[in-house]
Amino acid sequence: MQVTVIGAGNMGRGIGHRLVAGGHEVTIVDRDPQEAGWLAKELRAAAQGGATVEAAGPTSELRGEVVVFAVYYQGALELARELGDRLAGKVVVDISNPLNQTFDALATQPGTSAAEEVAATVPTGTRVVKAFNTTFSGTLVEGQVAGQPLDVLIAGDDKEAKEMVAKLVRDGDLQAIDVGPLERARELEGLGFLGITLQQPLGLNFQSTWKLAS
Amino acid sequence: MQVTVIGAGNMGRGIGHRLVAGGHEVTIVDRDPQEAGWLAKELRAAAQGGATVEAAGPTSELRGEVVVFAVYYQGALELARELGDRLAGKVVVDISNPLNQTFDALATQPGTSAAEEVAATVPTGTRVVKAFNTTFSGTLVEGQVAGQPLDVLIAGDDKEAKEMVAKLVRDGDLQAIDVGPLERARELEGLGFLGITLQQPLGLNFQSTWKLAS
Secondary structure (H helix, E strand, O other), rough: EEEEOOOOOHHHHHHHHHHHHHHOEEEOOOOOHHHHHHHHHHHHHHOOOOOOEEOOOOOOOOOOOOOEEOOHHHHHHHHHHHHHHHHHEEEEEEEEEEOOOOOOEOOOOOOOHHHHHHHHOOOOEEEEEOOOOOHHHHHHHHHHHHEEEEEEEEEEOOOHHHHHHHHHHHHOEEEEEEEOOHHHHHHHHHHHHHHHHHHHHHHHOOOEEEEEEE | OOEEOOOOHHHHHHHHHHHOOOOOEEEEEOEEEEHHHHHHHHHHHHHHOOOOOEOOOOOOOOOOOHHHHEOOOHHHHHHHHHHHHHOOOOOEOOOOEEEOOOOOEEEOOOOHHHHHHHHHHHHOEEEEEEEHHHOHHHHHOOOOOOEOOEEEEEEEEOHHHHHHHHHHHHHOOOOEEEEEEEEHHHHHHHHHHHHHHHHHOOOOOOOOOEEEEE
């Protein structure tokens, strides 16, 4: 599958590693072309199963049906606004955890979520899927925590869009769990926030992950 | 430790099994004395390490420092009101998942939680701890899911009270995780809700549990 990842930071790196482990055609986009180039080079070296990796600038065409917003909350809303019609028909993956500036609460209003805000901003026909917000970058690079594959919790209102994201997840040797409609992003973002708050007190160093054991 | 469990239903049974596995002195209270008696008998048969089990009626003295409200959300608020001063000085464990009548949303207002509502209702000096709302009754009876001990996520504003609950959890061979102040019950109740919504679509039959893998 062709996938564009916007953001060559930690999360773009983590998700990029899973995508190239799954043999996909990945384009890394960043405002800083050097950052995009470095990450593309790293991912190319890790590519398996025919995966390809390109770097591209922020004004280039968005390749593929799936576009991952691998940026922070405010950046995701900005991308949704700035890219506008270029997103039409795409599946947009929002991974954000909308923390406030002091990291001790969510910045979103009660009764909504970052993902729903992104969905309200993109053009009609763009399908927004929430995923990867309860997995940290380092654990995505490894693909597992304590020998167990990461669970990627996926919320969205379009079944086909969710299944595309689930396939990317499974191809990267992770577990995909469909948690329901996009409004379930409220609980996912609560869970992401909870996980972040525990890192320092429990000394987890962002090496933890939430799993639904069964 | 002396612990009173109010409610001889599924969750009282699950938590009761962990308490008697840990060698504690358990009193089961229910409005229906026969229900309390049956559960006490079952737990007595499972008792280890000197654990004792008694059944008691709803008007009897509340034994011990820890009182578990093993009831539904509305019942927890009623207990907090009805027991009133009898709870003074106790550690109250709220386990509830405040679902609405159609089980498709939380019944609490945004920006609060069942645990915080219980805390606002009990007398001054009663310390409320949120715990056990992300673990299902059957998994508590077993103490594990897929060979892994359950994680019990604990929120509260009083460190000593949380540590008492954490000791009960550990004595029952479960993992205790302190997730912070009582307001984190908002995220825990979101997580409990999320887990409940997944049972039917994923065919989990209430045999799943949330784990913080690390």
